[in-house]
């Protein structure tokens with residue numbers, strides 16, 4: 481059993497808006513980063529495939545957010561135990577990291593110069609004068625202190641709640657356990673996702689953060705995209721449209737929101753979304769997951785939208801957040817991305833503008849809310865569905881209102897663009913969102929294309 485006192489510090493907090501430091505973003509639609517697949521199979525004409533010629537094949541798998549046991553401390557401890565067990569299994573079976581001993585055995589033996597392998601969860605960390613970090617690490621047998629030297633990159637990136645393998649030893653003259661290596665449950669460098677000629681020549685389109693019902697919703701941009709989807713040759717290739725959360729702006733999400741709404745009723749907001757989606761051509765199936773603005777509980781994992789709201793939509797597939805779905809044989813991991821609010825303040829190289837770096841950190845740690853208990857709320861379900869147990873064939877997030885497409889260790893990662901304009905709140909932060917980019921990913925040739933529907937002007941803050 482993991483230490484109860486550790487879990488007592490966990491807080492439940494509602495998330496309003498990001499409020500940490502962000503830099504000014506000056507990208508324009510002409511400045512989209514190059515999109516290079518890790519590997520393209522020898523397939524031709526994958527973009528010429530007509531989606532209506534191929535069957536719609538969707539398996540949304542387990543719907544998260546409906547197996548909460550309770551909210552007691554024991555339930556929270558069970559959740560963390562489940563996280564520990566799941567990532568330990570990844571470290572052992574996928575990364576080849578085996579413990580030599582448990583923490584209590586190491587603590588009892590403390591043999592000088594002997595190298596020990598331990599798997600544990602980081603319960604605290606403190607930077608020392610030397611620039612390294614002193615951590616507390618815990619497994620089911622006990623807790624120990626260990627030191628990461630400043631030369632080790634892990635001294636800049638380890639987060640509380642990370643489950644990692646450590647290799648280290650006790651020195652001659654001290655009781656300090658010196659860490660020589662930190663092993664994350666990372667994806668193997670030679671991994672490559674599924675794709676190629678065994679898969680249909682069709683694409684998946686990604687957009688998120690539509691925020692219908694908000695007066696900042698870019699209706700002209702959305703309508704332009706819908707027209708394109710009905711008329712453009714490239715759009716005939718699209719089989720699925722993944723909408724990664726914040727479909728509507730919601731009600732009471734942040735103080736004063738009522739001043740920014742066109743509809744102050746959630747059902748009216750979803751009615752608008754449903755009627756807009758009725759205009760999609762038949763060969764495109766929308767897949768909707770909720771975000772922190774949608775009409776479901778904010779604690780993650782979030783269940784899917786309530787039945788009454790689902791009934792307003794004619795053809796959409798609804799899932800929880802995060803969602804693990806199989807689309808025509810491709811394993812999609814779609815997550816709205818609230819965990820980014822806890823990663824960004826902790827890791828210097830991750831910002832709201834380049835949240836793609838945060839996605840890489842999630843994959844590396846095998847967890848979508850690796851640092852928990854500060855901003856993003858978590859629900860103690862029977863199992864921790866925020867763990868990335870199996871490597872997905874494509875990973876998408878939204879939430880940050882930025883946009884990017886990059887590969888990480890054989891996995892294409894998409895930061896879905898938004899259909900909400902620049903809000904007063906973003907102006908206050910000096911943060912320019914990346915609006916109106918539709919990302920297409922072809923499941924056969926593993927290539928992506930980005931179609932811009934909005935002129936993202938530089939903003940002079």
Ligand SMILES: [Fe+2]
Nearest residue numbers: 689726773879
């Ligand atoms: Fe959003």
Ligand SMILES: [Fe+2]
Nearest residue numbers: 726771772879
């Ligand atoms: Fe969001």
